[in-house]
Amino acid sequence: MKSQLRPAFFMLLILTVITGVIYPLVVTGIAQLVFPHQANGSLVVIDGQARGSEWIGQQFDDPKYFWGRPSAAGYNAAASSGSNYGPMNPDLLQAVQARIEALKAADPTNTLPIPVDLVTASGSGLDPHISVAAALYQVHRVASARGLGEAQVRALVEEYTEGRQFGILGEPRVNVLKLNLALDGLE
Amino acid sequence: MNLYGWLQIILYLVVLLALVKPLGTFMAKVYQGERTFLEPVLGPVERFMYRLSGVNPGEDMSWKTYAVAVILFNAFGLLAVYLLQRFQAVLPFNPQGLGPVSADSAWNTAVSFASNTNWQGYGGETTMSYLTQMLGLTVQNFVSAATGMAVLVALIRGIVRHTAKGIGNFWVDLTRSTLYILLPLSLMVALALVSQGVAQTFSEYKAILPLQATTSATDQMIAVGPAASQIAIKQLGTNGGGFFNVNSAHPLENPTPFSNFIEMLSILLIPAALCYTFGKMVGDTRQGWAILITMTLIFAAFLSLAVWAEQGGNPAFTAMGVDQTQTHLNPGGNMEGKELRFGIANSALWATATTAASNGSVNSMHDSYMPLGGMVPLFMMQLGEIIFGGVGSGLYGMLGFVIVAVFIAGLMVGRTPEYLGKKIEVYEMKMAALMLLIPILLAKVGTAIAVVNPLGLATIWNTGGPHGFSEVLYAFSSAANNNGSAFAGLGANNPFYNIALGICMFFARYWLIVPALAIAGSLARKKKVPASSGTLPTHTPLFVAWLIGVIMIVGALSFIPALALGPIVEHLMIFGM
Structure with a gap:
């Protein structure tokens, strides 16, 4: 049980950065660049x-x-x-x-x-x-x-x-x- | 419904089934640890993640260790979402200055997103800061889906391996599901959605001057936000938690018929393709197709019922002289709670898909469906979210039904049942029975408690008659099967429903994961028995029909009495006199 604590914590942390920060930022960046009209509510x-x-x-x-x-x-x-x-x-x-x-x-x-x-x-x-x-x-x-x-x-x-x-x-x-x-x- | 309606439904099914093989093959590669074309970009990220987390990717976990890892990871996730909501007022990325979420609502939402249910007691644009939506909800959209996929893959390994102790490594399955499958698909879907007009911005809400000066206000605010990135994964990961209150009925969440098509496709894409992955991994793709055909047939039958009920319209409207006839100028049918651009066909198709899969996103308001139209999504959930079902969870739930089907068939011919070379014995049956019975128990007991106490009855807005009962039954069926859609006329954002539904979602998720992993561990330890003349083949039309029978009988025996008190009696009240 204890041996899984560290992976559980760090995996959540890294996946939070990747899926919660990098992913939406990349999508926003591309969207604002390629589809600025649509991305801002048309x-x-x-x-x-x-x-x-x-x-x-x-x-x-x-x-x-x-x-x-x-x-x-x-x-x-x-x-x-x-x-x-x-x-x-x-x-x-x-x-x-x-x-x-x-x-x-x-x-x-x-x-x-x-x-x-x-x-x-x-x-x-x-x-x-x-x-x-x-x-x-x-x-x-x-x-x-x-x-x-x-x-x-x-x-x-x-x-x-x-x-x-x-x-x-x-x-x-x-x-x-x-x-x-x-x-x-x-x- | 006219030709165009059916054409759209057929087009949808054709595109879906065409994508099953390529995506299913790719996922099999990912889970068997093979090199994929994404390796040069994502391989270093994957290895970095293992290093930082202290994970040895070569470690093979016993089913108990695997279960502990799943539970711990989900517990941390749940806690993170809870704390983000409670402290969002003092955290950044909150341009609307939204306050902290109440404790009971935060608990409900934390369980809801960690358990891949995404029941929404709250209204997105009026409750959650951008930070909560991103770091809390979007993250759980990914990792709760990846958790389901990981558990499924562990179960498949249990079937494939023999005389083995381990069923794989949770951290590896989690990481590879997210990096190689969910992220690239989400990126593609998100950008396609933005091109159609789905909002994706961090700016504050937009102030506009409406064309017609209104008495209520001279200016109007339009809610925007980083919606597309969340919608892509909410659809692909069978999550369903929308960015805006009305989910994919909101025009900035789903502006065009094409965005609607992409979002609907994303609901069933991974659950359908996983059937092929399963076939590939057990070395007999016919096994995967048999399950996929079972799912598709049940899906098509109920879809037709929903379309028929909704296109028929509401006789009360006809009595008032309203024209509900379908023509090329008028979609007709029961349009209350539906968006014009989707009409009847796309609304009924979405409603059936989102509840067949445990997605729970909506593009129309199920509460305003005709009684039998609304019964379809209700019953799809009550079947246990196995008709496609949640990503991963749908197929491991379905494999539970397969085990029961094989067992009953074995009893009839007096042989020890086996599935894919593994003997199905008392232990597997006990675990499979738990997987079947826990959601049924939670849904029915929860409904019963709610309708006999004043706290449960106080917030039924559609009072009088069977519809209020349907709303409560729907809420508990949704929570107890990790779906997340609602008959939203029920006021569920209050301590009673937040806590009760939170408990249902929690047990429905984790009490099914543990028996699924227990079956995986038990099957992995067994020897392979060679197929003999007495073995029941599980890829034939006969078995598909048998499996459909078992699923329908379990579902019908469990829920027909409850449905008779809700939608069925309501239907008779409207049409029977």
Whole structure:
């Protein structure tokens, strides 16, 4: 037993240095050198001001913007969280009902079916994407709020629709922040 | 689910199985002490480590010495993680000025990471300083994985050797696992992840000005940190402890479908490849393939159930007029707690993989799954984390089941059972039975204690009905099988759950390692018996079917009653009326 004490201690020490110090430093060094934009959070900088991260969903509830996935974290990008409601939880059903009503109140004449991703909280609370159906659902509202033609807004949605990665992976999607930035750019 | 969903699942399995042979061969070389192409770079480091630690790499340890070395090394590791958390406030690399972690939470996390469970009672970005994440958690991600691999290799040596006293040298197995396998793979995976947008920086959190001025705050902080380096090893080492609170659902931990593919591949890569390493080391690769096929078949069956349940969606949403139909514009299905870029297929695939292996990382919130969708990850853990399982621990657990399967078959034909030329006798059976029964006992007794006392019931947020019970059952199944994922609606960061789950994780890990090593020692001492006409071949489709039967019967007999009280009754309540 005693003879194993020294190896136990020193092995932990050396492995701590190798895996806990050298390894993350090497990864950080290479990352900052080769992929500086990605490694620092993929920030979207406009006129010297960071307006967000390409990957972090923001709160949008103004009718003139496209809205993103509902967030159980209040879109707090320093404290990610899902709702963790079970499928029968009355709070879940109430929350979904309230989101449906908010969508309908903002656009009473819209008769399109409401896509599920627009009324369910994302896993992270920071989902940057919505489905193409969810974007198309909102075209009428955004166009009226901005006094733009629906065709123009729909064209923008199509422009910002990302396909499956390499043609196969993931789901077709729209990045809400990028789309809204482009909308603001129209004016 | 549409064609794309199935294509992605098939692509995943094909790539995984294609990598099994090359990586498995490489690992066999590493463990047999052969020269690899990394030798010129890492050989000097390896020898330096032995010199400084006073290790004689040629020393062959008895199983008891090996066990002592494992336990001592893990005890030091556990202590280091505990102290780092308690003192992080006065230590450097803490740009957010986070305070010390509470004693019960620090104990839970220390056991959790040392035991390769990586249950997270805490929220990463609001609790742990960069120093704790690196020196404590990242280090344990490596060495707890390497510990599992070392114990497996010792067990394989026990099968291979005959009339021998020793089963190898723990320090050598630990060092070589880390240096030659885990580190190079992690480096590659980490850089691939950064290229996709996973954060890797030591800067403080980023302040931004949101596009739409909000009433709550005019500026927003975005948590960043050295995430990619930790995520790579948390996936490869079947650890699962994320950098951020929501783990790989967080966009800066898993931003794109491709980063998701790499991370999912990393979950099963080493456990799958170790099957081939096993076959290679026992001199009959068919033995490794038979086990791998057993794992893959069970995996595929449960994966299909999860996909079906989730794509079906929540009937309560349909009643409100929500469109859950899958089209090329809408992933459809039950999207509560799921990320849009992953949709149903990649969420269900991850959930099944992460619980088949004892990984426990998540890219969607299992608590919000439909009842049967959530039952899949729950039952995968309850099978004992042997369907791929943890790195090393999955296969030594599976070999425990193989011993039981061989034994039962032997009883049926009235012969002394044998496996790979070794007689399986009372001692091996006792030890294998311990390996099977300890996790089952911990999961069920733990759940029972929690649901009959007010401390356990106080923090079930999904009150009313069977879902709360499912959450508690999930928590103890996860801890008792060193998985680490959660039905996170259970408030588990409090003294009762921190201590109770910590105890489960501790015994589930170390009380299985000791019997596994005892089997290794006992088998190594035995003579080899030549195969005869009465020997049960263990590489045939018949044996694969037999092994699947034994695994399913043990799992079902142990947990169907408990599952009936949780997800099954919940399913009936939703769909049965």
